[in-house]
Amino acid sequence: MWDLSAELTATKRAGLYRQTRPLAMTAGMLGERYGRKLQVFCSNDYLGLAHDPRLAAAMADAAREHGVGSGAAHLITGHRHLHEELETALAQFLGRERALVFSTGYMANLGTVGALIGPDDAVFQDALNHASLLDAGWLCRGSSTRYRHSDLEHLNALLNESTARRRLVITDGVFSMDGDIAPLPALADLAARHNAWLMVDDAHGIGVLDAGRGSVAAAGLDEHQVPVLMGTLGKAFGSFGAFIAGRDELIETLVQKARTYVFTTAMPPALAAASLASLKIIKTERWRFDHLHALITRFRQGAQQLDLPLLPSATPIQPLLIGDSKQALEISQALEQAGFLVTAIRPPTVPKGTARLRVTLSAAHSMTQVDALLGALETLASVWPMMKKSA
Numbered sequence: 334m335w336d337l338s339a340e341l342t343a344t345k346r347a348g349l350y351r352q353t354r355p356l357a358m359t360a361g362m363l364g365e366r367y368g369r370k371l372q373v374f375c376s377n378d379y380l381g382l383a384h385d386p387r388l389a390a391a392m393a394d395a396a397r398e399h400g401v402g403s404g405a406a407h408l409i410t411g412h413r414h415l416h417e418e419l420e421t422a423l424a425q426f427l428g429r430e431r432a433l434v435f436s437t438g439y440m441a442n443l444g445t446v447g448a449l450i451g452p453d454d455a456v457f458q459d460a461l462n463h464a465s466l467l468d469a470g471w472l473c474r475g476s477s478t479r480y481r482h483s484d485l486e487h488l489n490a491l492l493n494e495s496t497a498r499r500r501l502v503i504t505d506g507v508f509s510m511d512g513d514i515a516p517l518p519a520l521a522d523l524a525a526r527h528n529a530w531l532m533v534d535d536a537h538g539i540g541v542l543d544a545g546r547g548s549v550a551a552a553g554l555d556e557h558q559v560p561v562l563m564g565t566l567g568k569a570f571g572s573f574g575a576f577i578a579g580r581d582e583l584i585e586t587l588v589q590k591a592r593t594y595v596f597t598t599a600m601p602p603a604l605a606a607a608s609l610a611s612l613k614i615i616k617t618e619r620w621r622f623d624h625l626h627a628l629i630t631r632f633r634q635g636a637q638q639l640d641l642p643l644l645p646s647a648t649p650i651q652p653l654l655i656g657d658s659k660q661a662l663e664i665s666q667a668l669e670q671a672g673f674l675v676t677a678i679r680p681p682t683v684p685k686g687t688a689r690l691r692v693t694l695s696a697a698h699s700m701t702q703v704d705a706l707l708g709a710l711e712t713l714a715s716v717w718p719m720m721k722k723s724a
């Protein structure tokens with residue numbers, strides 16, 4: 334017999350058991366779980382748009398006018414003017430010829446790598462890339478190799494050895510669990526020298542860096558240097574879905590061959606309407622970026638003064654490295670009791686021995702909230718020695 338319960342018990346013993354617990358969320362990163370009021374510091378809603386009434390109104394209006402479900406795949410009857418409008422607006426915002434909307438980022442990655450890479454081809458990707466990219470590498474019919482995190486020499490050696498027909502280098506723009514930014518100009522140079530393509534998954538950069546244009550724009554790279562740009566709409570956009578942006582021939586290839594585009598029901602048009610409303614806000618409300626960066630600076634200064642094990646990150650992802658999974662979980666639980674929600678991120682999401690508290694900041698936070706979090710961390714650090722960097 335399959336002994337699933339023994340496996341589950343072992344997972345629990347290792348401090349790696351995961352559970353979903355419903356959380357009520359309201360504007361201002363305020364949550365409530367099991368009757369306890371919480372300040373939420375682990376959402377990817379970096380600009381605080383998920384609760385913006387303008388997004389909700391756009392979504393509700395579009396649902397009433399166009400229906401809730403799209404009813405079919407894009408190539409059948411699911412494709413609407415709202416999808417086209419969103420694709421055109423995203424392409425224009427990012428300075429790309431075209432964009433193509435996918436239902437989720439996970440699907441955009443699987444479908445895109447699968448469409449571009451065949452049995453004679455090879456994928457080279459950063460060891461810390463998002464799970465969806467690692468899976469995309471597994472599922473495509475080409476070979477998939479991982480290079481050490483942001484290690485250009487290692488990547489260069491792997492590319493030198495490769496005899497593959499097409500070579501695709503893939504990196505997260507902003508690494509989702511560390512918050513650091515990939516060395517994009519150097520990666521683009523290296524890829525060009527090897528006649529390889531570079532794909533950047535900018536799930537955590539789009540809407541955050543360079544007034545929302547993301548890590549690729551911040552690095553000053555165009556669609557020739559980064560032929561495949563992926564962004565998500567469920568994080569800083571506060572909506573849902575994802576897109577690939579690039580040249581016309583790339584987008585046409587995906588329409589023909591990306592299985593997660595062709596063989597799935599089109600994103601509800603109301604979600605496209607919400608994302609359009611979000612893009613409008615991103616283009617006009619500069620204070621969100623300014624405030625977010627002020628919060629990041631405040632948190633980093635405070636955490637450094639407290640000697641917390643902060644990782645080097647200039648983005649809203651500000652992890653505190655704890656190491657041991659059980660201890661990370663216990664500290665996260667203690668924070669929750671103190672009224673702060675900060676998820677413990679454990680293997681297999683991050684490498685073994687690098688469990689962490691992944692603090693994320695949002696323009697929806699106030700300075701007072703960040704100071705309150707620092708206060709709670711100070712109290713806990715006096716009890717937990719592993720919360721000191723020098724420990």
Ligand SMILES: *Cc1c(COP(=O)(O)O)cnc(C)c1O
Pocket residue numbers: 436437438439440442463465505509534536537565566567574575
């Ligand atoms: C969240 C995320 C994805 C997946 O996007 P979804 O729209 O949530 O499926 C892909 N890549 C990275 C780096 C992510 O953080």
